[in-house]
Amino acid sequence: MENTVTKENPEEVGNHASSACTKSLGECTKSILPVRDALEVLSGKWKLPIIISLMFGNKRFSQIAKEVPGITDKMLSKELRDLEANELVKRSVYNAIPVVVEYSLTEYGFSLQNVIAVLRNWGTTHRKRIMGAE
Amino acid sequence: MENTVTKENPEEVGNHASSACTKSLGECTKSILPVRDALEVLSGKWKLPIIISLMFGNKRFSQIAKEVPGITDKMLSKELRDLEANELVKRSVYNAIPVVVEYSLTEYGFSLQNVIAVLRNWGTTHRKRIMGAE
DNA sequence: GTAAGTACTATACAAAAGGATAGTTAAATA
DNA sequence: TATTTAACTATCCTTTTGTATAGTACTTAC
Numbered sequence: 001m002e003n004t005v006t007k008e009n010p011e012e013v014g015n016h017a018s019s020a021c022t023k024s025l026g027e028c029t030k031s032i033l034p035v036r037d038a039l040e041v042l043s044g045k046w047k048l049p050i051i052i053s054l055m056f057g058n059k060r061f062s063q064i065a066k067e068v069p070g071i072t073d074k075m076l077s078k079e080l081r082d083l084e085a086n087e088l089v090k091r092s093v094y095n096a097i098p099v100v101v102e103y104s105l106t107e108y109g110f111s112l113q114n115v116i117a118v119l120r121n122w123g124t125t126h127r128k129r130i131m132g133a134e
Numbered sequence: 135m136e137n138t139v140t141k142e143n144p145e146e147v148g149n150h151a152s153s154a155c156t157k158s159l160g161e162c163t164k165s166i167l168p169v170r171d172a173l174e175v176l177s178g179k180w181k182l183p184i185i186i187s188l189m190f191g192n193k194r195f196s197q198i199a200k201e202v203p204g205i206t207d208k209m210l211s212k213e214l215r216d217l218e219a220n221e222l223v224k225r226s227v228y229n230a231i232p233v234v235v236e237y238s239l240t241e242y243g244f245s246l247q248n249v250i251a252v253l254r255n256w257g258t259t260h261r262k263r264i265m266g267a268e
Numbered sequence: 269g270t271a272a273g274t275a276c277t278a279t280a281c282a283a284a285a286g287g288a289t290a291g292t293t294a295a296a297t298a
Numbered sequence: 299t300a301t302t303t304a305a306c307t308a309t310c311c312t313t314t315t316g317t318a319t320a321g322t323a324c325t326t327a328c
Binding site for chain 1: 186
């Protein structure tokens, strides 16, 4: 409503808009693909929180469960398997009595450090924003 | 199996691990929360791709649909509404004949630029990694 | 023997996300 | 009159994600 405007010069609407992306066909789409590759591995509610938890040090199953708020055993078990399959997390079994299973980040997992840092910064300002708005 | 180790010094297992996070209770959990705030707004397969598409310029509905590979009208419509609710995207209606609806990023939407840049970098190297592995 | 802890797995189910297809309104075009 | 385009909405369906609850194997503690 506020943005409704009577059209005086029709050809201007959305023109500068499309030009940037229509010039070379698919430039915009090409730029989306690597982000989708990243999202495929990281998407969902739990993967990044689990990775963050492991950035603080190697952990056992139940420790991660305690530190990632709200996660259930089933989800944690599933997500750890996914992360292991993508070589972001390593699972080490120690033949102790009783058996001890320790999870750690791989080097590759640590390569997500700046992704997480940037996301945390954005999340922090975003939280302030919504808090302030209410 | 490869990581199975006979336990000689039991107290070493997972010790340096937990210490970092158990020292001050919840330090690790606290670090997770802002990332969850960010994920709440950005999660899903489509939101970031749509935002990227709009970083290339203002667009109409069907243009975005063309540029974001695989998205359906229903998903695009829903995600645009979500993004608008979070003030990342602005919807402008022009009283043209026929009516023209244009979507653009808000300033706040543009604040995601470095999030996307970092994610794109990571995604690019990740893609190389999986391509090379196969 | 019973209970408790660790690291899970199994089952059943509910909710959310995503996909396929079709329909709507309204004007413009053939 | 029929078709096309734009910008959706509606319906139905499948998949994924998430929740709740229970169970298992093993060992130590009471």
